Amino acid sequence: MATFPRVLLLGLGAWGQTLFRLLADRGCQVHGWQRSQGPITKDMVDGIDLLVSALPIKAVRSQAIALEALGLAKSVICVSATKGLELSTAATAADIWQSLLPEHSLVVLSGPNLATEINQGLPAAAVVGGDLEVAASVQSLLGSSHFRIYTNPDLRGVEMGGIFKNVIAIACGVNDGLGLGVNARSALITRGLLELVRVGTHWGGTMPTFYGLSGLGDLLATCTSSLSRNYQVGWHLSQGKTIDAALDSIIGTAEGVNTALVLVDYAQTHQLPIPITAAVAAVICQTLTPTEAIAQLLERPFKPEVYQNVV
Ligand SMILES: NC(=O)c1ccc[n+]([C@@H]2O[C@H](COP(=O)([O-])OP(=O)(O)OC[C@H]3O[C@@H](n4cnc5c(N)ncnc54)[C@H](O)[C@@H]3O)[C@@H](O)[C@H]2O)c1
Ligand SMILES: O=P(O)(O)OC[C@H](O)CO
Structure with missing residues (x-):
């Protein structure tokens, strides 16, 4: 991954804003997207190394479809931080990303991470689940002395x-x-x-x-x-x-x-x-x-x- 990876972060709610800060603090060039900005555009995805989704589950499918249509480069690693099940299909966010962007590496970020505490600078730990090599790259990108990240192959x-x-x-x-x-x-x-x-x-x-x-x-x-x-x-x-x-x-x-x-x-x-x-x-x-x-x-x-x- 590049020295200052380019990241597109989807969803700027409580968790998205927190992840934005954590990634920016680690030197990433982060571009945040939220739906009030209108649809995701090609220039937002061109040249990115990482796609991080902090969308609620109800929003994941529509944005994954939009990204599929934009032809997201296959080298882009996707990180899902969503914690929900889709009501109509029982799919998880990873199911949705993997079905619509099957050629992309995907990992999930989870753990005891109340956004309010992390925003106060309090220490926390999390786990990145998925292929261990990909998970380790996300671990080294996002992990810090106050956000300790583990890896686990069990996505x-x-x-x-x-x-x-x-x-x-x-x-x-x-x-x-x-x-x-x-x-x-x-x-x-x-x-x-x-x-x-x-x-x-x-x-x-x-x-x-x-x-x-x-x-x-x-x-x-x-x-x-x-x-x-x-x-x-x-x-x-x-x-x-x-x-x-x-x-x-x-x-x-x-x-x-x-x-x-x-x-x-x-x-x-x-x-x-x-x-x-x-x-x-x-x-x-x-x-x-x-x-x-x-x-x-x-x-x-x-x-x-x-x-x-x-x-
Ligand atoms: N808040 C936390 O502490 C925390 C921590 C870890 C994981 N999560 C998970 O992250 C996900 C997002 O949580 P949050 O706390 O940021 O939620 P939030 O309610 O604070 O923000 C959700 C964001 O999604 C946007 N949104 C809603 N519907 C949309 C749609 N159809 N299309 C595009 N955008 C849409 C909203 O405008 C808002 O900006 C959830 O799955 C949650 O479980 C949250
Ligand atoms: O505010 P909640 O209940 O969505 O929990 C937020 C995070 O998932 C805690 O890890």
């Missing part, structure tokens, strides 16, 4: 960790909004991790990845911080708001809402038990109140804590 697992934790963060926001305490929240995080392992391994990820930064790491950050928009949505739901009112009450994207609905469908199709995720989806769809959802979780039959047979 599917790294991406799924960041996607799934948003749903459990909604559950923890509900828990805390109802005043149910730290014990109950800890149980939700721990049993939520098990749901992630179940679905994530079925999805093609490998178990150790889910105990890493993008799984357990991001669960801990998002499920315990009121900075998380997903946690905030859960908190508003606990106060009796509808999902539309809860989303209106927060600033920014909460990917966990659509993700919960997609995961429940996926789990039903493949007969994977994910009771916490199902409870979150039921509250979102207003088939259960938050209090009823918690009661339903607690009233299930007792069972062993079978970690050796989670799948």
Whole structure:
């Protein structure tokens, strides 16, 4: 890669602006794009080394189609920082990029990375998932003494960790909004991790990845911080708001809402038990109140804590 790589960064929301600063601080020539500027143009993509997407999942397909039409050079490495599932197709952002730009190297960036803290200059760690050589080049480009980056060849697992934790963060926001305490929240995080392992391994990820930064790491950050928009949505739901009112009450994207609905469908199709995720989806769809959802979780039959047979 060039000494001062040229980067096109898509999406200038909370995470896009943060990544813009991190990349610029590392000496990259960063050009940011957001939809208010109109369509992405050929001169924006000509000569770039890296494409970084910090788009919400609902925006990924349309911009990937636009880039495909612009004939993005095959040497351009794509980095996806999106943490969501597409409602209509259940695709991840990596699925979409790989289907539309199949000849490009793609890695995913994930981990416990609340943008607000990183903007305050606080230290954080993240993981780049994908081909190890490509991941290492992104690691050396983006990593610094306050943003420590690891690599992991398990792209599917790294991406799924960041996607799934948003749903459990909604559950923890509900828990805390109802005043149910730290014990109950800890149980939700721990049993939520098990749901992630179940679905994530079925999805093609490998178990150790889910105990890493993008799984357990991001669960801990998002499920315990009121900075998380997903946690905030859960908190508003606990106060009796509808999902539309809860989303209106927060600033920014909460990917966990659509993700919960997609995961429940996926789990039903493949007969994977994910009771916490199902409870979150039921509250979102207003088939259960938050209090009823918690009661339903607690009233299930007792069972062993079978970690050796989670799948
Ligand atoms: N905020 C964080 O701390 C953080 C950290 C890591 C990952 N992420 C992930 O990054 C993604 C973006 O999150 P964010 O926090 O920046 O969200 P955000 O809501 O702050 O910003 C989203 C941006 O996308 C734009 N957008 C919305 N719909 C669009 C469309 N159809 N076409 C083009 N642009 C569109 C919005 O105008 C906005 O600028 C999400 O998947 C999120 O899970 C966020
Ligand atoms: O604000 P949230 O809930 O989207 O979480 C942001 C990041 O994903 C935390 O790592």
